[in-house]
Every structure is written in structure tokens, then in C-alpha cells.
Amino acid sequence: MAIDFSPDHVLYQLALVLVAGIIGGEIFGQLRLPKVTGWIATGILIRATTGHHTAITGLTSHSVQDFAPYMSFVLGYIAFTVGAALHFASLRNSGRRLGMLLLGEAVFTPAVVTFLMIFVGRMIAPDEMTMRAGILLAAIAIAGAPGTTILVVQEARARGILTRTLVAAVALIDMVAVGAFAFVSSYLAEGGAGGEAWHSTWSTAVVSVGREFGLAFCVGALSAGIALVLSRTLVSPAFLGPTMVAVILGSWGGASGLNVSGILACTFAGIVVSNLRHDVVRSAEAYLHSIGGVLFAAFYTFAGMNLDFSLVMNAAGLVVLYFLARFLGKYVGAFTAMSLADVPPRVRNYLGLALVPHGGVAVGLILIVQSDPRLSDSAQLVTTVGLAALAINQLVGPSGARFALFKAGEAGKDHPRLLDFLDEHHITVDVSGKSKDDVIRTLSAQLYNTQDRPTIPQDEFVQKVFEREALASTCLSQGLMVPHAILDSGQEITGILGISSEGLDLGAPDGHPVHAVLLLATPESDRNRHLEVLAAFARAITRDINLREQLYHARSAAHAYDVLHAEAAEDINYFLEDAMERHA
Known part of the structure; x- marks a missing residue:
């Protein structure tokens, strides 16, 4: 039985291109360059050499059209x-x-x-x-x-x-x-723009874009x-x-x-x-x-x-x-x-x-x-x-x-960290309210507008927060308040941080105005992380005056995020794997 070997078959050519690209990407990766650059460079090299190896590979400068x-x-x-x-x-x-x-x-x-x-x-x-x-x-x-x-x-x-x-x-x-x-x-x-018919109408171009x-x-x-x-x-x-x-x-x-x-x-x-x-x-x-x-x-x-x-x-x-x-x-x-x-x-x-x-x-x-x-x-x-x-x-x-x-200091930062749930859309500045209830309701509404919302209805969640607040005030020292509720369902902690540079008179025990309100929704299964978050925030706010002042006077959610996720804030927002190693 005769074997019909044809280098023109598209799957054969795809295999050659894929292997060549993988090799090129790995070589560039070893040089600490992006692998995508290696893939592209490999493609350019293949195009430059196809004229000499078409009998073996079947590739030509027009082969891409087949794919x-x-x-x-x-x-x-x-x-x-x-x-x-x-x-x-x-x-x-x-x-x-x-x-x-x-x-x-x-x-x-x-x-x-x-x-x-x-x-x-x-x-x-x-x-x-x-x-x-x-x-x-x-x-x-x-x-x-x-x-x-x-x-x-x-x-x-x-x-x-x-x-x-x-x-x-x-x-x-x-x-x-x-x-x-x-x-x-x-x-x-x-x-x-230089054509013979300067009568070209702008309306025609606008219609083209609309279409x-x-x-x-x-x-x-x-x-x-x-x-x-x-x-x-x-x-x-x-x-x-x-x-x-x-x-x-x-x-x-x-x-x-x-x-x-x-x-x-x-x-x-x-x-x-x-x-x-x-x-x-x-x-x-x-x-x-x-x-x-x-x-x-x-x-x-x-x-x-x-x-x-x-x-x-x-x-x-x-x-x-x-x-x-x-x-x-x-x-x-x-x-x-x-x-x-x-x-x-x-x-x-x-x-x-x-x-x-x-x-x-x-x-x-x-x-x-x-x-x-x-x-x-x-x-x-x-x-x-x-x-x-x-x-x-x-x-x-x-x-x-x-x-x-x-x-920009953002490479290698995708490892799980303690405050990952506080990304930019879970932070709000210029929060206002005449009472604790007003502030909690405002932040709850904003939390439920995000993707990572609690698993229970909003009214039920707010009521649970009020019940916890009635047991004991969650206003801590130095302008920090952490209202929260423990939920029966859910997988991971979520929450929203509200910041007021002017400060809110919420009757804190130390008499200080409240500048940061961290509203937390914690499932029972993630209670340990909840305690870690409370402890980390309390330590940072009471001991690090620079971080406290930068956070309390952040001009935008982006600036607040920057404060919490900067290298200088690793004591409060540490990598979870590092914490596991410390506790091991």
C-alpha cells in the first residue's frame, strides 16, 4: 500500500507552526521576554525561510490564508x-x-x-x-x-x-x-482630503460608523x-x-x-x-x-x-x-x-x-x-x-x-491576599450619613450593586448588621468602624470600604470622628479570615499613622486601593500563603 505523504495538508502545517511557536516562545521566556514576542518572532522567521523548505514543510508565505x-x-x-x-x-x-x-x-x-x-x-x-x-x-x-x-x-x-x-x-x-x-x-x-470630489459629505461617514x-x-x-x-x-x-x-x-x-x-x-x-x-x-x-x-x-x-x-x-x-x-x-x-x-x-x-x-x-x-x-x-x-x-x-x-x-509594581501580585475582596469597585469615598444606620444602609446598597454581593437579600443583610451593632458598637479607635454580619451561606468574605475625609460623628467610644467604615459580609465558613481582616485593620490604623492619614484622605477609590495594596501595606494586606507559612 503506497503512502501518500503530502506536506500541504493543513493539519500537518498547523502542527509544524504550533511546535515551532512553542519552541520560540520558550526560548524567549528563558531570556525573560514575553512568550508572545517569541511566537511572533518565530512566525516572521518561518515566513523568511519558507522559500527554502517548502518541500519539507509545505509552508509558503500564503499559507496563513488557509487558516x-x-x-x-x-x-x-x-x-x-x-x-x-x-x-x-x-x-x-x-x-x-x-x-x-x-x-x-x-x-x-x-x-x-x-x-x-x-x-x-x-x-x-x-x-x-x-x-x-x-x-x-x-x-x-x-x-x-x-x-x-x-x-x-x-x-x-x-x-x-x-x-x-x-x-x-x-x-x-x-x-x-x-x-x-x-x-x-x-x-x-x-x-x-485630496480626492477629486471634495463634495464628500460628513453625513455619509457618520452613517457608515452607525451602520x-x-x-x-x-x-x-x-x-x-x-x-x-x-x-x-x-x-x-x-x-x-x-x-x-x-x-x-x-x-x-x-x-x-x-x-x-x-x-x-x-x-x-x-x-x-x-x-x-x-x-x-x-x-x-x-x-x-x-x-x-x-x-x-x-x-x-x-x-x-x-x-x-x-x-x-x-x-x-x-x-x-x-x-x-x-x-x-x-x-x-x-x-x-x-x-x-x-x-x-x-x-x-x-x-x-x-x-x-x-x-x-x-x-x-x-x-x-x-x-x-x-x-x-x-x-x-x-x-x-x-x-x-x-x-x-x-x-x-x-x-x-x-x-x-x-x-508600576503590579507584576506578580495575582497571588491571593487578605484584602483581595477590596478591589477598586468595593471602595467608595466621600461617604456620608447622619447616623450609623444611614451609613450602613448606604454602603449596603453599594455592596449589592457590585458583582460579589452577599448571598441573602439586602434587607435581611442590613437587619443582621443592625442586630450585631445593637450588641456592641463596632466603632474602634482612631476613626475606624467595622460593622459586619455572619451569614449561614456563601463561600468567601466580601465587603465594601467607605471613606470620609471630613469624618462622621457616629458616637465612637473614643470621641473621634469616623473616617473609614468597613462593612463586611462573612459566611460562617470564612470566619477565620474575618478575624484576620479585623485584626489587620486594627493594627494598621492604630499603629501606622502614615497609612491611616493616606487612607482617610484618599482623593478617589483608586488612591485608596493604591494605599491598601502597595508594598508598604503588606503588614495589613499580606499574601495568604505567607500567613499559612507563619501559622504552620
Whole structure:
């Protein structure tokens, strides 16, 4: 029986790409560089050498096209996951800085890129650089790299205000990029910015953006809605993960059929699922986590094969200019936005660097320019400069993001800590009330608006807190009050911290005004941690005047979080594994 060995089989090629990517990622990991950078570099190397080894591997520079459905699924999964991070109740305290950041991305990045590419770019290549090409490149520059960013965050095991802002922002930034590109491409396609027909109407461009977002939302919301109905009626909990995979496939496929962005559709699907039934998102993430390494290693190796590094030499001056212009726009925009949002300095100084990675959305927008005959006059330059600069960004961007996480002090902070339940959306400043009852009711309402709420009805919880308070005041010394209730059900402690810089007259035994009210809901099974929290807060507030003053006068929930989770606060917010070792 003859053996028909064909290196052209897609599964054989997928195996080769996957193994090569894994090896490249491990090598870069040994060099203390992000594995995603190694995957991308491996893809670039494979593309550069395919001409010499096609007889063995079957790979060519066009092989990536055979894996388009696979690439679309992984990109859709990334978009769904990032959209799921936009759980609105959990972002209650992040709205101002996210809004300022999106405004900065929509204004500073395209403005800086447009100015430098048109005025400086024309000095470098006067015959090639046009205003139309500069505007298109500026819109593409807004896009980030959600998948790369999330992988770097996971690899760095990061947690904190910068990390939270970064993960929430990358999906929104890509949505801004798609909207800006839809507007700009529609405007230019009608003859604007140097075209023959200056009659291009702004209304046409606005309608194009509305259509893109409207249809993408309808597709994503419909897919998510059908899945949620099925999960409540027919689908068992064991199949929630596969059902969410179907949501991703359906959202991307439906969007493609309507000729709108699959990335937007999957992002909207993630947002809808997360905000209507957040526990389902966790099921999907857990389901795909076991094969996440396979998905991402192959995906980013293929992404590297899309990027012809030899393009850098064809337009080296413009490529370097575009890379630097985008970096400058990202950094200045983020720095300005975070300054206006009054975030901690370490977030303000390093967020722009963490936003440098450039990824799949940019590639998709460049391909749209290539395929639109109305933009043919700019297609070659946009493709050459855009892809070459993106190749550089893909190689250095992940390292820059990882460096930012380390410099901000958030890397390696995902280990369980005593006060993990007090993340930013479980902290509120400027709490007010004329009595203990008023304060407790206000904080209870805010606690029940978060994702991690107690397992009993709100009124019942408030009554339990009142009953405990009637037994003995929970006002401790030096402005601290810790009202709480022990619950019969639940797995982990939760709570909310209210801060008043002016102080509340709640009849504390020592006569001091109350500046911090820590409302706790503790299940019976987590009573030991409850006692640890009480002891840690009491020690910190009474012994550390610096921490006390910083916490009592925090300007925002982000600043309060920064105080409690900083290295200087490890005596109060220690790693639980360290405590276990001490008690062993």
C-alpha cells in the first residue's frame, strides 16, 4: 500500500507552526521576554525561510490564508474575553479615567500621527507620502492589541489599578479605532482630503460608523441573548462553555455575512453576557483555559507569518517615523488623560507604555484598505508602512507592556491576599450619613450593586448588621468602624470600604470622628479570615499613622486601593500563603 505523504495538508502545517511557536516562545521566556514576542518572532522567521523548505514543510508565505477560520475564531475569543471584562458594575469607580483615556486615544494619537506623517513624512518621501495615506495611518494607529495585552498581563501575573485600566481599555480602544477608521475611510472613499470630489459629505461617514456599530451590536447581542435563554432552559451547566464558543462563532459569522466587524460583534457579545449573567463568562474562560496555550501559540505564530519584515527596508524612514509618532501619541494621550483623571502617579507614568502593542485589528484595517478600490491610491504605502511598523510593535510592544507592569509594581501580585475582596469597585469615598444606620444602609446598597454581593437579600443583610451593632458598637479607635454580619451561606468574605475625609460623628467610644467604615459580609465558613481582616485593620490604623492619614484622605477609590495594596501595606494586606507559612 503506497503512502501518500503530502506536506500541504493543513493539519500537518498547523502542527509544524504550533511546535515551532512553542519552541520560540520558550526560548524567549528563558531570556525573560514575553512568550508572545517569541511566537511572533518565530512566525516572521518561518515566513523568511519558507522559500527554502517548502518541500519539507509545505509552508509558503500564503499559507496563513488557509487558516483564516482558525485565526478568526481566536481573534473572536480574544474580543469576547475582553468585552466580558467590561462588567459595568465592577467598573463603577473606573468610568472617569476610562472616559478620559478614550478621549485621549481618539484625539491625541491620530492628531500626532497625522501631523508628523504629513509634515515630516513629506520631507522623508515627498513623492510617496500623501495626506490621504497619513489620515488612514492615523486611524489605524489608534488600534491596540487586546490578545497580546491580556497574555502579557497573565504572564506577568499582574493585578492593580494600571492592570485593571489596561484590560478594560483595550477593548474600548479597538472600538474607537474601528469607528474612527469607518468614518475616515468612508470620507476618503467619497473623495475627501485630496480626492477629486471634495463634495464628500460628513453625513455619509457618520452613517457608515452607525451602520458598523449598530449591526455589530445587533449580531453580538442576538447571539448572546439566544445562548443565555438556552442556558436557562435547555443547556446544562456542563455545556455552558461550549455554548459560549457557539456565541463567538455565531457572532463572527453573522458579522461577516453582514460585512461588518466580527471583532466588534464578539466584543458586544462578551459585554452582553458579562452584564446579564457574569457567571457564564467564567464558565467559558474555564472551558477554553486548558487549550489556551495551543490557541494563542499558533495564532501569534501565524500572525508573525503575516508580517513581511523585509518591508522595513523598503520604506525605513517612514516606518520609523510612524512607529515613533504612534508611540508618542499613545504616551502623551494616556499621560494627559490620567493626569486629568487624577490617578496615582505610577499609573499615569506607565499606562502609555503599556498601550504600545499593536495587533490583529490593525492588520484587519490594513487589509480593508488593500481591498477597497476607492483607496487604491494609498493602499501600497499604507500596507508597507503599516505592516512594517506593526511588525516592530509586535516585537517590542509586549516587552514594553511588561516593563510598564513591573515598574508600576503590579507584576506578580495575582497571588491571593487578605484584602483581595477590596478591589477598586468595593471602595467608595466621600461617604456620608447622619447616623450609623444611614451609613450602613448606604454602603449596603453599594455592596449589592457590585458583582460579589452577599448571598441573602439586602434587607435581611442590613437587619443582621443592625442586630450585631445593637450588641456592641463596632466603632474602634482612631476613626475606624467595622460593622459586619455572619451569614449561614456563601463561600468567601466580601465587603465594601467607605471613606470620609471630613469624618462622621457616629458616637465612637473614643470621641473621634469616623473616617473609614468597613462593612463586611462573612459566611460562617470564612470566619477565620474575618478575624484576620479585623485584626489587620486594627493594627494598621492604630499603629501606622502614615497609612491611616493616606487612607482617610484618599482623593478617589483608586488612591485608596493604591494605599491598601502597595508594598508598604503588606503588614495589613499580606499574601495568604505567607500567613499559612507563619501559622504552620
